[in-house]
Amino acid sequence: MLDGASLFLDFDGTLTPIAATPDGVAVDQDLLRLLERLRERLDGRLAIVSGRSVATLRELGFSPFLLAGTHGLEFARPDGPVEAPDRPAAVDAAEAAFHAFADDKSGLLVERKSISVGLHFRGAPQWGEEAGGLAADLAARHGLQLQPGKMLFELRPGGADKGSAVHALMSRAPMKAGTPLFIGDDVTDEEGFAAAAELGGNGILVGTPRETRAGFSLEQVAAVRHYLQQGVSA
Numbered sequence: 176m177l178d179g180a181s182l183f184l185d186f187d188g189t190l191t192p193i194a195a196t197p198d199g200v201a202v203d204q205d206l207l208r209l210l211e212r213l214r215e216r217l218d219g220r221l222a223i224v225s226g227r228s229v230a231t232l233r234e235l236g237f238s239p240f241l242l243a244g245t246h247g248l249e250f251a252r253p254d255g256p257v258e259a260p261d262r263p264a265a266v267d268a269a270e271a272a273f274h275a276f277a278d279d280k281s282g283l284l285v286e287r288k289s290i291s292v293g294l295h296f297r298g299a300p301q302w303g304e305e306a307g308g309l310a311a312d313l314a315a316r317h318g319l320q321l322q323p324g325k326m327l328f329e330l331r332p333g334g335a336d337k338g339s340a341v342h343a344l345m346s347r348a349p350m351k352a353g354t355p356l357f358i359g360d361d362v363t364d365e366e367g368f369a370a371a372a373e374l375g376g377n378g379i380l381v382g383t384p385r386e387t388r389a390g391f392s393l394e395q396v397a398a399v400r401h402y403l404q405q406g407v408s409a
């Protein structure tokens with residue numbers, strides 16, 4: 176399936192196991208070398224499509240790759256400038272409200288991102304329902320998009336998702352020369368799977384089986400790594 180593919184890779188939960196906190200993830204040199212070799216084999220048709228900001232993806236080591244960050248709101252060519260909307264004042268207001276809710280509750284964490292903000296409750300799942308209610312209220316009040324994730328509620332500007340990112344990248348070189356294959360684990364990856372299918376490609380869901388628009392599955396991050404390694408050596 177990798178032959179002739181334009182490969183779209185999610186990051187958290189796909190290329191690296193889920194960690195207790197956003198800062199707890201690590202990107203090893205073996206992974207970066209593997210992705211570089213794969214990109215070479217695919218004539219450049221490899222992109223990382225993540226909920227992380229482009230700035231964070233670059234801090235993690237992905238500067239030399241084609242990137243779509245913040246769930247399709249930001250784009251950057253390898254080592255090139257970042258195309259992104261400005262951070263709206265509404266996101267700052269939501270961030271302040273998240274802090275007012277979270278700062279006196281052990282285990283909750285507010286993640287400030289370039290043009291969005293996340294409220295993580297992995298360290299305090301008992302607050303998940305209330306955190307979701309707050310995030311929904313703030314989304315409605317400030318005209319923001321509510322993006323649920325894994326033990327996480329994010330608020331961001333609307334108008335894009337991982338599906339629109341796939342469509343945008345597939346309209347340009349180098350990705351447009353291949354058939355899209357989207358690999359991801361999260362609900363936010365479903366739009367990516369759907370877009371890949373609309374364009375004649377497919378998706379691979381990583382992790383616990385669920386209703387999905389992906390046609391294939393891999394059970395865990397280690398299996399993704401193995402699959403990509405096979406793609407390089409085939």
Ligand SMILES: O=P(O)(O)OC[C@H]1O[C@H](O[C@H]2O[C@H](CO)[C@@H](O)[C@H](O)[C@H]2O)[C@H](O)[C@@H](O)[C@@H]1O
Binds near residue numbers: 192
């Ligand atoms: O689209 P992705 O690359 O999968 O990014 C989605 C979000 O991932 C991060 O949060 C998730 O991973 C954390 C580290 O493993 C984990 O602690 C958290 O519970 C998960 O929700 C990241 O922090 C977010 O900014 C991304 O949007």
